[in-house]
Amino acid sequence: MRRKARRGGGRQVEVTIDALGGRGDGIAAYEGKPVFVPFALPGETVRVRLTGQRAGGYKAEVLEVLDAAPERVEAPCPHFGPCGGCTVQHLDAEAYRRWKHDQVVQALNRRGFDEPPVAETVEVGEGTRRRAALAAVREGKRVRLGFHGRESHRIENIEECRILTPPLVALLDPLRAAMAEILDERETAEVALLESESGIDLLLQTRQPLGLTARQALAGLAESEDLARIAWAPAGPEGAVAEAEPVAMRRPPLLTFGEVSVEPPPGAFVQPTAAGEAALVATVSGWLAGVEGSVADYFAGCGTFAFPLSRRGPVHAVEGAETAIAALWQAARKNDLAGRMTAETRDLANDPPTPEELDAFAAAVFDPPRVGAKELAEALADSKVPVVAAVSCNPHTFARDARTLVDGGYTLAEVWPIDQFPWSGHVELAARFRR
Ligand SMILES: C[S@@+](CC[C@H](N)C(=O)[O-])C[C@H]1O[C@@H](n2cnc3c(N)ncnc32)[C@H](O)[C@@H]1O
The missing domain is CATH 2.40.50.140 (Nucleic acid-binding proteins)
Known part of the structure; x- marks a missing residue:
């Protein structure tokens, strides 16, 4: 051959x-x-x-x-290599820290920031990842469950993991056993896990609708592993998650933002680690503590920043996912915050606020997906908003948007890298801009 x-x-x-x-x-x-x-x-x-x-x-x-x-150094995880989750476990801690920091600095250098004010990286540590997207496939009697390999569709069947929280690691084997009852030969599935404060929230996405056996297997899993909720949605584009239907609801999954308890919808974005979220919220809240007037929170999700910021005054939360805004608004009403908060579902890429709309705010926070906040940054550059706090999981799109803001008259005052994705190429950051 x-x-x-x-x-x-x-x-x-x-x-x-x-x-x-x-x-x-x-x-x-x-x-x-x-x-x-x-x-x-x-x-x-x-x-x-x-x-x-x-x-x-x-x-x-x-x-x-x-x-x-x-x-x-010797990589500590036996899955290092075939598993696409961690790519740099073979580097010692000091060089690793420098590499993460340099990624932020170099992205800013490429956009003309010669000596950007980048602080030391805040680290979240091992075993802290509370949200993860796993993949599963059935092969004969076995189910492979884990992360995809690097640039590959092959699923590494993970038995242990240094980044996930211990309750998520403990769920792997029972989940694998349940998937063996759910999946047909060669059938694949996506499993989104979130360790909430009231238990694990699981969203299963498969191409085929669930039959009775699959529903019984999931109900059994929820019971035996004391999961908070299991939902199912058809496999497909991200929007499919909006159609999620509950399969087992033992109690609502809950997260606390500020002092407010929020029930995130299945598959919702929340910060991947509680420690990273705490660092981001403390940093952004600290920057805006003295701001008088209304604050806009763009790409607000379920209210990670909006609720803590509402302690200091009015907040307007804007987000594209209707289910996230519904969860935020339900929590706002339940906590008598409807007088201090407003919420809007809006596509910020296709329908960004005008500079005039922005001028109603004393400060703006934005925390976009990896593509960044190009259109919003352009509008802010033409606005008079005095303080902007940017949160980003992509130093390259952040640097592009920072260039736009600075060309529009802002100063980049400080940047804090936060390593929410240990041993991977990803790095989170928070940055403060002022006029
Ligand atoms: C990185 S997450 C941040 C969410 C929230 N700030 C948090 O910390 O939990 C980005 C958010 O932007 C939303 N999003 C993505 N594209 C959007 C768009 N074009 N317009 C508005 N929101 C969008 C997502 O639904 C997601 O909630």
Whole structure:
């Protein structure tokens, strides 16, 4: 049988790694082109096989580390490598911290901020991830349940995990057993888990509607593992989650924002770690504590920032997901905050506020998805809002939006990286802008 030629030619070459890229890959140069080498560290000489093309250069896989960097350490997790969840467990703690910090600095450098005011990274530690999206597939009698591999559809069947909270790790085996009763051969599913304060909230998404056996398996799982709620939604685009239907409701899953208890809808966005959320909320609330007047909270989710900020005065929360705004508003009414809060469902990409609308606010908070807040930043740049607090999970789109704000007359006063995604290429941050 003839083997298909690999696009990198399958060539074996020896390269020296110059830098660690944003996704955690070592980056080397070969014939004037970049080579991206997962699991290789700066300073290392490695023998690699070129496996394909990427970003005008090559993808490669390590065959042998010929000269290891002093910062190389043994990865603590047995799933490191095949599991796409963590990409840099092989780097020592100090170099890792510097890498996360430099990602924020370099993204800002590329947008013309020569010496950006970036503070030391706040760390959340291991075993703190309370929200996770897992995948499952049935293969014969077995179910593989875990994270996808790097750039792959293959699911790494995880038995242990250093980033998830202990209750989520403890759920893996019982969940796997339940999925064996739910999935047909080769059928896949997505499972979103949230460890709420009143127990675990589970959202299952499958292509096929649930039959009686599947419903009974889920009810049994909720009972035996004392889960708060299980919901099901059809697999598909994110919007499908809006159609989630409860399968087992033992008690409402609850999260406290400020002093307000909120019941998030199935699959809702909430900050991935409680410690990261606390750091973000304390930072943003501290910046806005002395602000007099109304504050706008854009991309408000279920009220992570809006409720704590409502302690100091009026807040207007704006969010695209109707289910999130409904949860926020229900909690606001229940806590007699309807006089101090207003809420609006709005698509901030297609229908951003005008500068005149923004001028009604003494401060604005924005916390967009990874694509950033381009349209909102452009409107803010033309507004008179004196203080802006930005929260971001993507330093590149943040740096783009920061450039827009600064070109519009703001000063970037401080940036705080918060490592909510240990051992991955992702980094969260909070930043303060003033006019
Ligand atoms: C990173 S989350 C932040 C949520 C909230 N601030 C928190 O900390 O929990 C981003 C939020 O933006 C919302 N979103 C995404 N695209 C949007 C859009 N075009 N317009 C309005 N909201 C959007 C999502 O539903 C999500 O709730």
